[in-house]
Amino acid sequence: MLLSAARHITHMDLDTFFVSVECLRNPKLKGKPVLIGGMSDRGVVASCSYEARKFGIHSGMPMKVAQRLCSHAYTVKSDYEAYSSYSRLVTDVISDTVPLFEKASIDEFYIDLTGMDKFFGCLQFSDELKRRIIRESGLSISYGLASNKLVSKVATNEIKPNGQIEIPFGNEKTFLSPLSIMKIPGVGKEVGYKLLKMGVETVKILSEIPVNMLYNLLGKPGIELHRKANGIDEMPVIPYREQKSISTEETFSTDTIDLKFIHQELIRMTEKIAFELRLQRRLTGCVAVKIRYSDFQTEQKQMTIDYTAFDNVLIQKVKELFTSLYTKRQLVRLVGVRFTDLIGGTHQIDMFNDSQESLKLHQAMDSIKSQYGEKYLMRASGNSATNNRKPMA
Template sequence: MVTDIIREESPLFEKSSIDEFYVDITGMDRFIQTSYLWSQELRKKILKETHLPISFGLSTSKTVSKVGTGEAKPNNHIQILEGNEKSFLAPLSIKKIPMVGDKTYHKLRSLGIEKVKTVQDMPIELMERVLGKNGIIIWKKSQGIDNTPVIAWHERKSISSERTFEKDTTDVVKLRSILVAMAENLAYQLRNGNKLTACITLKIRYSDFQTYTKQRRVSYTSLDHTIINTVLDLFEKTYNRRILIRLIGIKLSHLIGGSYQIRLFEDSEKIIKLYQAMDSVRNKYGKNALQRAIGMEVKSIGNETNPFNGQKPILPITIGNKH
């Protein structure tokens, strides 16, 4: 909801994390009294429509605005005018500067550096000797110097997964198993991201590097069985050269936000509840906690454009008959 409001109201914005945005409002003063007033109105709208606490810092760069936002928290706002950036940063802890993590902070503290002002007064060459290239960046940020632009944010329009084989293969059983595992994982990603796909593409690259793709439009879906059945059907129609395969891949595109709507004559409440239960287990224990039996021997799905990180290896639970 917050993203939608910012997208609707802002001329240019960057979504740097799930709950942090940068908005470039250069030139807004031509349309309203001040940029600060516009920023306050945006904050009020988000508060009214989401009832979430929200803070902002308004200044001339990403660094100063981010530090300002931190100072305005938990639910306030602050403006650092042009020319006041350096004096605003000076009394703050050096840890407030982006890029100064725990390791860098302890190193700076060991040198007697606690406040940003100390870095501001240091020669840039000394910071470079102490921290290398990062020292130069931290010195500039401490001065309020940051020319990093706001990068326009675009919602992901596709997710994909590919597998390149160390040894080219014609093992159809193995290929189907990998495709099922890929499709199952991508479907889980869709549901976990509250997305639906309307186009499924299969990619095959042979040992002679000839590459073929085939795609099919489907009704918006995020269900395993629909995506898997479509992928396997595309595979049967595409794999007709009967020579060694070097790479296979799946792409789900034409993504939109939203939850799956049950189709009256094709779906059942039972199957929807099954997927919800499966996703609940995966969210708690990792994406491989549940998998279809046909894909249980697949050790590696391949390279993914939207991988999940930090999941614990556990004993998988299989669904269905291995044969």
């Protein structure tokens, strides 16, 4: 607990970020039930205003269902370029003001103010930073100040929208105790259902369960859950560095004109870095393919796409690029795939025009890859290349 005693972490979260941006662009939407997301029959809700939430609408819900629940809601097609632009604006304000911060998502930040209490005062500093963000971006933002990332995040969620709160060191358990267990990050529906069946409804009750019992019930996650329920979190604030691209290349053992083999390699490579993209909670807006021929001459081509992290979309774009690029019919020595124009975002809520079924499929696939390794689950068309890496001459 010595580490926590010396820390002051502010968690800042832009209130209904997508909706707030749309309200800036169209002030007539303010105070109205607003749905942001895909406009197709299979689109999902990416975000919704607080007025829409009163009708039971939430992120990830099929757009058609949301429109039935609130027939008078304003539906706006998502514009990720605009959201990314406003996110960069807020990021720049924070970057200019504080020495150490973590950008957890497109609209969420952790700021390490450790030591600031001796000079300026962490609460006053956080309050002035909030006012500057509102002044320069026009967006509403809330923050929670506490001794660690966990408590500051929960505090922010409790005070939204347009709120601020400080949880002094030593008061973490007092603050968390009356809250529902579902307010603890990491407690999903499955774990929550198990605990609720046992009569564990509040964080206070959860914190009093012996750690061995939680381990027997939930395995290793039970140990971490016990720490969270007691307000303990020693995770550091990870310094923000904007990654420009994600890429991979493959040099063949034998130069080849075997198009089937090359396509298999491209599928495997695209799947690999698309998974990495989703792990980093990012989307790409530009795809590039590189070819190096046997004479070492190298060519590259790229295309701008709608922001995505879905394998099926990216694989199709990579194939199109390769087809248009490979015109010489010479032996190929190397192929490469690169994603650029990266922005924060998650495929669960940001793939605006995809169906719930495709979202759940990708979530399930990523869960298996995270547990057992990406090589244990891949498309059959890409698996052939892995099993037989030697191309036909």
